[in-house]
Amino acid sequence: MVNWIGFYTLTKREISRFLKVWSQTILPTAITTLLYLFVFGFAIGRILPDINGITYLEFIIPGLLMMGLITSTYANNSTSIFMMKWLNFIEGILVSPLSYIEMVGAFILGGIVRGLIIGTVVYLISLFFYSGSIFNPILFISLMIIVSLIFSSLGLITGLWAEDWDQLNIWSTFIITPLVFLGGVFHSISLVPESLQIVTKMNPIFYMVDALRYSMLGISESNLALGLPLIIILAVSFFFFTVYLFKIGYKIRR
Amino acid sequence: MNNIAISIKNLVKNYDGTEAVNNISFDIKQGEFFGFLGPNGAGKTSTINAITGIANFNSGKIEVFGSDVVKDYRKARSYIGLSPQEFNFDPFLNVQQILVYQCGYYGIPKAICTKRAKELMKLFGIYEKRNASIRALSGGLKRRLTIARALIHKPKILILDEPTAGVDVELRHYLWDFLKKLNKEGTTIFLTTHYIEEAEKLCDRVCILHKGKILEIDDKKKLMKRFAKSQIAIELKDKLKTIPKNIKKYNYKIDGNNLIFFEDKTKINEILNSIKKNEIEIVDINIESSSLEDIFINMVKNG
Structure with missing residues (x-):
């Protein structure tokens, strides 16, 4: 039987944690997005040619939304679980009758809620710069949820793995950020040399950015028939791998 | 259940x-x-x-x-x-x-x-x-x-x-x-x-x-x-010059005027009678039983 109250309590704890420190968890993404939109989109973007019939400013809005969502959901869960481990208060959860799937589900739902808040904030900011029309709203929301799930899970995995703050930052600095920047947030794949296009197509974040761009603007540079299943497979795999790590007590049970 | x-x-x-x-x-x-x-x-x-x-x-x-x-x-x-x-x-x-x-x-x-x-x-x-x-x-x-x-x-x-x-x-x-x-x-x-x-x-x-x-x-x-040990300390008026024969059978030691027996406290009557038989004058009697702490320390020391 599902421990719904326990699941709800842990989810609530996760959400109230990041809302309590909103100036560190929500505000920075909003300011960064505003700066990117102003500098790259508004100032530099004016002199750049349209891409597939849309302005450069509009082109980068879905990318910026995806970038904010990925970095914040990843940071949310990696920090949350790492602090729980670091300060040992994860024991309060380990001794409780929450199942491992409920534990992971609650952490991830907390991450998804943060992702959706970030997505909404970035979208609202972008309204200063474009009409705000969304080509496929269902796909738009579904993608925000699924990508948040992927990076919430990845955050949990690296938070479990990391033994100090330096290790925690390795993933975000050397893997997540480069993949995000090379995933087509600021540029069209057609603008890079062919060799780099092949590398870009091996980057799963490219498909996420491109699918979101399609859901918002109706244009796409990737094969969505390949990208969307890939995103779903990643989400399911990461989720169950995280549950497995909790089950074996990877670096959380002594 | x-x-x-x-x-x-x-x-x-x-x-x-x-x-x-x-x-x-x-x-x-x-x-x-x-x-x-x-x-x-x-x-x-x-x-x-x-x-x-x-x-x-x-x-x-x-x-x-x-x-x-x-x-x-x-x-x-x-x-x-x-x-x-x-x-x-x-x-x-x-x-x-x-x-x-x-x-x-x-x-x-x-x-x-x-x-x-x-x-x-x-x-x-x-x-x-x-x-x-x-x-x-x-x-x-x-x-x-x-x-x-x-x-x-x-x-x-x-x-x-x-x-x-x-x-x-x-x-x-x-x-x-x-x-x-x-x-x-x-x-x-x-x-x-x-x-x-x-x-x-x-x-x-x-x-x-x-x-x-x-x-x-x-x-x-x-x-x-099972593990408790008693200590019976008997303070004598005068220091003993020789140990009477009927006392030698006990586990004891002499500490100044004190005669200390490492025996179970149930033996106290028997010990007192042995002393009396030798007309030795007793000033004070003190019985100490070992606590769980003593037992614990002994076990850990020997374990």
């Missing part, structure tokens, strides 16, 4: 090749006040961690009221309330939230959790601090909160890992009275402590653990009877 609260069979727990718990087995009956004693590094906390799900273990089997702590971990964990040795509070929550959230993890509705949290905070004298952050609490208040948190879901088994470490005498006595009452009301209590006096006062049965192995496990009174 099984009347064995906790059953441990052949538990082995290694840390990086070091055996912290070395093939131990014991049962704790429902309603028992069980003392788990041992010096630092004996394996007490490792055993508790294995029971509660904080640590994995290498081999063996642990059941809580018949539920396996690995296969049926949710049921097993629902029976237990743990008060750990180290404080491990969520720094994002205040005192009341710590209790209410912990209660929620056990699937109990918020209204009930809030009511229980208030009752426990009043019981442990932390109600005034209900909105305070953990940083604002003294060590004693944190200890009270730890125990209150362990009790928030009304567990059938309360596991206390060094509950009185670092608390003042007043709180220690308050906790002793509280735990005795709780045990009388039916809660099974598993206590680890460095204060052997605490175990002597509270426990029905004790287990002495050393280097991951059980040295002794028995009813406290039986254990004390």
Whole structure:
């Protein structure tokens, strides 16, 4: 039987944690997005040619939304679980009758809620710069949820793995950020040399950015028939791998 | 329901090749006040961690009221309330939230959790601090909160890992009275402590653990009877020049005017008669029985 109250309590704890420190968890993404939109989109973007019939400013809005969502959901869960481990208060959860799937589900739902808040904030900011029309709203929301799930899970995995703050930052600095920047947030794949296009197509974040761009603007540079299943497979795999790590007590049970 | 609260069979727990718990087995009956004693590094906390799900273990089997702590971990964990040795509070929550959230993890509705949290905070004298952050609490208040948190879901088994470490005498006595009452009301209590006096006062049965192995496990009174040694000190008016023959058969030593016998206190009449027969004048008699602490120290020294 599902421990719904326990699941709800842990989810609530996760959400109230990041809302309590909103100036560190929500505000920075909003300011960064505003700066990117102003500098790259508004100032530099004016002199750049349209891409597939849309302005450069509009082109980068879905990318910026995806970038904010990925970095914040990843940071949310990696920090949350790492602090729980670091300060040992994860024991309060380990001794409780929450199942491992409920534990992971609650952490991830907390991450998804943060992702959706970030997505909404970035979208609202972008309204200063474009009409705000969304080509496929269902796909738009579904993608925000699924990508948040992927990076919430990845955050949990690296938070479990990391033994100090330096290790925690390795993933975000050397893997997540480069993949995000090379995933087509600021540029069209057609603008890079062919060799780099092949590398870009091996980057799963490219498909996420491109699918979101399609859901918002109706244009796409990737094969969505390949990208969307890939995103779903990643989400399911990461989720169950995280549950497995909790089950074996990877670096959380002594 | 099984009347064995906790059953441990052949538990082995290694840390990086070091055996912290070395093939131990014991049962704790429902309603028992069980003392788990041992010096630092004996394996007490490792055993508790294995029971509660904080640590994995290498081999063996642990059941809580018949539920396996690995296969049926949710049921097993629902029976237990743990008060750990180290404080491990969520720094994002205040005192009341710590209790209410912990209660929620056990699937109990918020209204009930809030009511229980208030009752426990009043019981442990932390109600005034209900909105305070953990940083604002003294060590004693944190200890009270730890125990209150362990009790928030009304567990059938309360596991206390060094509950009185670092608390003042007043709180220690308050906790002793509280735990005795709780045990009388039916809660099974598993206590680890460095204060052997605490175990002597509270426990029905004790287990002495050393280097991951059980040295002794028995009813406290039986254990004390089996291992207790008495010391009968008789102060004499004059120092003895020679030891009378009928006294030589006892295990004794002379310390100035004192004649000290290391014999069971039931032999006191026999010893006094032997002295009287030699017309030796007695000034004072002092009998000391060894405490659980003496027994513990001896066992650990020899173990």
